[in-house]
Amino acid sequence: KNQVEQSPQSLIILEGKNCTLQCNYTVSPFSNLRWYKQDTGRGPVSLTIMTFSENTKSNGRYTATLDADTKQSSLHITASQLSDSASYICVVIFFGNEKLTFGTGTRLTIIP
């Protein structure tokens, strides 16, 4: 069964610091992998979309990386801001069924 697992479940960091969120997926291949940001009580907003042939994609202070050998993606946030406080969701679209498989998310809190 295709699964997507994210770690850590929650993370608290000081404003201005960097952090890295992890996404591990089982079974491959996949067609693309996405990272979403979801503010509390709001819908998810797309941050990055990577195909299986890409290994990095940036969107401002957000940089997603992909290692197909270890079946792992990371989302790196640089110089965190209070507005980065949100849940970050990893989504993998696997070949064969083209279904979106959502991870459970990482809850990030930035403190001043």
Added chain:
Amino acid sequence: DGGITQSPKYLFRKEGQNVTLSCEQNLNHDAMYWYRQDPGQGLRLIYYSQIVNDFQKGDIAEGYSVSREKKESFPLTVTSAQKNPTAFYLCASSRGHPGYNEQFFGPGTRLTVL
């Protein structure tokens, strides 16, 4: 929220009642989706529609119903048959198949059963 609106933002339902959640999009997208989000779980697909007047069950369709009479609208009815309806419901749309096209999400409706 990319041109997708959901209403109401908060909804309270008594046990045994049916309720309908509204989803409208002005993105001219063919495909629309309903997801359910529960604490500690990933989004789960309830129903999806690739084209007007056609829709398919997702992974957790039991106790829910939908219609797609207009391209812009995809309402979700939570029936009394849904035993645990308290959750955050998200509507999404995409130009085509979600595997190859970005999905845009609405702001969500939080449903609480009293």
